[in-house]
Amino acid sequence: MLRRKFLKGAAIAGAGSIGAAASFPAPAIAQSMPEVKWRLPTSFPKSLDTIYGGSEFVAKRVAELTDNKFQIRAFAGGEIVPALQVLDAVQNGTVEAGYTVSYYYVGKDPTFAFDACMPFGLNVRQQQSWQRFGGGLELTREFLKDYNIIQFPAGNTGTQMGGWFRKEIKTVEDLKGLKFRIAGIAGQILTKLGVVPQQIGGGDIYPALEKGTIDAAEWVGPYDDEKLGFNKVAKYYYYPGWWEGGPQVSLYVNLEQWNKLPKMYQAALETASAEACQWMLGKYDAQNPVALRKLVASGTQLRPFPRPVMEACFDAANELYAEIAAANPKFKKIYEPWKKYRDEQLLWFRVAEGTFDSFMTAASQRKKAPAKKG
Secondary structure, eight states, X not given: OHHHHXXXXXXXHTTTSGGGGXXXXXXXXXXXXXXXXXXXXXXXXXXXXXXXXXXXXXXXXXXXXXXXXXXXXXXXXXXXXXXXGXXXXXXXXXXXXXXXXXXXXXXXXXXXXXXXXXXXXXXXXXXXXXXXXXXXXXXXXXXXXXXXXXXXXXXXOOSOOOEEESSOOOSGGGGTTOEEEOOTXXXXXXXXXXXXXXXXXXXXXXXXXXXXXXSEEOOSOHHHHHHHTGGGTOOEEEEOXXXXXXXEEEEEEEHHHHHHSOHHHHHHHHHHHHHHHHHHHHHHHHHXXXXXXXXXXXXXXXXXXXXXXXXXXXXXXXXXXXXXXXXXXXXXXXXHHHHHHXXXXXXXXXXXXXXXXXXXXXXXHSOXXXXXXX
């Protein structure tokens, strides 16, 4: 009885103050909040339950955190907005938010690439570190203001595979004339080596590869690639996807719509997005090894890119970055601190992470000595 009286008195005493919120159960707070309904187009097909599933994860968590008052409905690429036009729809207010990857929009400005990943750039942990503690989030948000957008990291696939090829890639010469489905700034790098890049939405890659409209295609990794059936129309599966060491999926929100949200809803959206990053990465890490074994067992030929090919691509990337930085002040403003951060991270990872990973890979492949009898 005394406890009930105390709690009741504390709630009345705290009314009108900031601290009063702590005295009410969450549902009571939510009941006084407005109902908000948003549409969330994505750049991905629904069949890809992890990269598309990140959008549904965000929507579900936001609803849970706001007692279902803030509802977000996700849509697959092409349902209400073309897969590669999500940015435009958010920018002009056709929809409130979008779930996409920024490198789809490097045709507007190559600076977009930093919000997702730069070829020969950061791995997933380094990307998250740069965004949260290296100034990356502030720099990319400053850039995106010109597009009437605020961005939230809301997913990451981890390092991706190099893609599916109809023929083997043994030398740099084998790249010449290759029609390759590849997104983002990596296509500009490969153009320097004679590749003809094609940017195609995820749901349209299989028929293009099957019909021979393209000679090769990259998407994400074994789990998604098996679902899309690429192994049925291309034999050789290459790695690593040097253009996507830690590609970030982002939630793009129209600035006017963001500013209209109650602070509680803003916090819910930011929290859900951060959780989605770990959810997606963890799920891919669990699914990819199993899918890769199945692909190899079914006849897929797993191949590393030859070192001379990797080195030629690396040199072409640095050449391109220097050219863009010399002509594009927005790109240069992010590129210079990003590059410095990358170099510091590489030094640190070489000391501890790289050494540990290299040892564990080698140790796991050693055959155990047979136990001595007697």
